[in-house]
Amino acid sequence: MTVKAAQKSPELIDFLLARRSVSLKLMGDQRPTDDQINTILSAAIRSPDHGKMAPWYFITIKDDARKTIGDVLKRAYTADQDPHAEPAKLELESERFLRAPMAIIVVSRIREGKNPVWEQILSAGAVCTHLSLAAHALGFGVNWLTEWYSYSPTFRAALGLDARDNIAGVLYIGNVVEMPEERERPTLSHLTTDWTGTGTRPSKGDAHYGMAGKGLPSLGMVLPDGLADDA
Numbered sequence: 339m340t341v342k343a344a345q346k347s348p349e350l351i352d353f354l355l356a357r358r359s360v361s362l363k364l365m366g367d368q369r370p371t372d373d374q375i376n377t378i379l380s381a382a383i384r385s386p387d388h389g390k391m392a393p394w395y396f397i398t399i400k401d402d403a404r405k406t407i408g409d410v411l412k413r414a415y416t417a418d419q420d421p422h423a424e425p426a427k428l429e430l431e432s433e434r435f436l437r438a439p440m441a442i443i444v445v446s447r448i449r450e451g452k453n454p455v456w457e458q459i460l461s462a463g464a465v466c467t468h469l470s471l472a473a474h475a476l477g478f479g480v481n482w483l484t485e486w487y488s489y490s491p492t493f494r495a496a497l498g499l500d501a502r503d504n505i506a507g508v509l510y511i512g513n514v515v516e517m518p519e520e521r522e523r524p525t526l527s528h529l530t531t532d533w534t535g536t537g538t539r540p541s542k543g544d545a546h547y548g549m550a551g552k553g554l555p556s557l558g559m560v561l562p563d564g565l566a567d568d569a
């Protein structure tokens with residue numbers, strides 16, 4: 339394969355300027371073929387990765403596995419969300435992976451080496467983006483979710499995750515039966531500063547985005563013991 343570093347693609351620009359996630363309700367029942375999944379994942383692993391650490395791996399959930407994983411979801415919900423959940427609620431939770439034709443779980447794995455944890459995690463985010471763009475380019479809709487189970491110790495353990503692993507995203511993929519509507523987007527000029535010297539004060543974003551006054555959110559991730567203090 340010839341390496342590509344610059345290639346005009348007005349089609350890609352058009353697509354990126356209008357990209358939209360597809361909610362699971364707007365997906366049909368067709369998943370990518372195994373060959374297409376291979377293409378999607380091959381594109382994903384070409385994401386930027388400082389130090390060639392490949393600090394990520396994938397778990398696909400498709401076909402009957404979407405139902406089989408329901409038992410894990412029930413156990414996880416009872417153990418980590420609500421020990422008194424009604425059977426009907428558990429049934430509903432068990433069907434999460436049946437809402438779309440398939441899902442790819444992208445796991446961020448902190449690997450040993452000199453490149454900081456922060457950069458390894460960023461690379462996992464980039465993998466999710468590449469993965470979703472590749473799926474879109476093959477004509478599928480994608481929705482990048484995490485939801486409660488990504489943070490459930492029971493769910494994590496059932497999938498074999500350990501203290502170096504965090505679920506970066508569960509990328510649900512399927513054909514699109516109805517186009518999503520546009521949503522509000524941030525104002526670019528509120529987020530961008532042309533630095534002209536040390537007196538420049540960067541514009542840090544519109545307070546409308548985020549939850550001003552509600553305090554900082556949780557860290558939301560598991561970290562292995564023994565991390566160095568700084569890079």
Ligand SMILES: Cc1cc2nc3c(=O)[nH]c(=O)nc-3n(C[C@H](O)[C@H](O)[C@H](O)COP(=O)(O)O)c2cc1C
Pocket residue numbers: 357358359360481482483484485486506507521
């Ligand atoms: C790491 C990550 C986790 C997300 N988890 C959820 C989620 O659990 N539930 C949800 O409704 N949206 C979640 N989203 C947001 C959707 O993927 C999507 O970006 C959002 O609905 C906005 O649509 P857009 O991508 O078309 O702008 C998550 C996004 C990211 C980056």
